[in-house]
Amino acid sequence: MAIQFDPNVVCSCGKVHKTMVEHRLVKNGAINEIPEYVKMYGAKKAFIVADMNTYPIAGEKVKNALEAAGIACVTYIFPDKRVIPNEKTVGGAVMAYNKSCDIVIGVGSGVINDACKILANVAGVPYFIVATAAYMDGYASGSSSMEVNGVKVTIPAKSPEVIVGDIDVLNGAPTFMAKAGLGDMLAKYVSICEWRLSNLINGEYYCEDVAQFTRDTLKNCVDNAAGLLKRDDVAMEALFNALIDCGAAMDYAGCSRPGGGLEHYFCFVLDMRGLEFGTPTSSHGMQVLLGTLYAVKAFNEVKNIAPNREKALEFVKNFDFEEWSRQLREFIGQSAEPMIKLEAKEKKYDPEKHAKRLEVILEKWDDILRIIDEEIPSVEEFEAILDAIEAPKSIEAIGVEPELVPMIFKCTKDFRDKYVLPRLLWDLGVLDEVCEKVF
């Protein structure tokens, strides 16, 4: 039985677990039920936002359903062939927004949702998202991933009150999108494992109920994964619900720990390089899927490590932060600056702090191995899931040279103030050798 969170009860972890998403409509023909929900929110005039692809697929159906129910609509369709999450896109939607509208309905996926969350937040009206593909877990999140002045940032916005996943629409999307969606889900093997490890090593907040909720939803979607290629309705429903659940899990926990770890940073490093140098990128979920594959490989190597205090201390003594900063700048360009600045605040490379962490790691080594064993599938098990959906097993498939994997993997430890596997390997003084051996 799936865990249910009561927003009026304090969990044993000390937090009250709640999400801002009030309703989800996940079923065949869900679009026909939208007018009922719009009326429930007291709205009389909808501002529908779509792009040239999503309008014919679903936007028009939404508009027709609303107008048939006597709800007026203003429609804005992004004029660009490829909509980019930047100032221009948000600005275009804001300038087209009609003050007499009292609800925003986004029709699309990542970028449209990100732009509409900002618009609805600024306009101060309820927000519905009508998904056109099950390809990432950001539907429920209260923030928007944007590019401002060419740099990737996260902007606080608002969560949708209602998420609509019409299975007929979702199963009409190309299967590569469902593969990407599953990729974003598979990340949860890594995220839950790293969350537990940081709880053990650093005493970071952790909630077993939220972790178990995430594991259950991941399992349900992996059990159904093979059906995605056949466009099976049950498989699509499991995937889309899982993606909403995992967005909600981050709300429950009040942090991104349940949703992502190093594999998401792996994806962001590829995005940053793409922005800076025009190198190849792929969808969020596909990059996360590949990042998860490399993370699973590295995690499976941990059991072959014999922790050694002297070796770890010697490694840290010889670590040259200036040289590492230079490599970061060279590899990801201007996006490296906030990562380098973060160290001044965080001091993760400080020898004294390292020595303290190292003692905990050595003392709790058996627990670390047990957690990895409990959370991370074997490489064979993981690759079997990828085979079931005919997903790639090398970064080469998205046009990135496999020789870059070690450096991408190492960059992930500097991305945010989050204890991820490459940090544990650095703490043990084995980061370089594990990269060399595994990738």
Ligand SMILES: [Zn+2]
């Ligand atoms: Zn809890």
Ligand SMILES: [Zn+2]
């Ligand atoms: Zn994601």
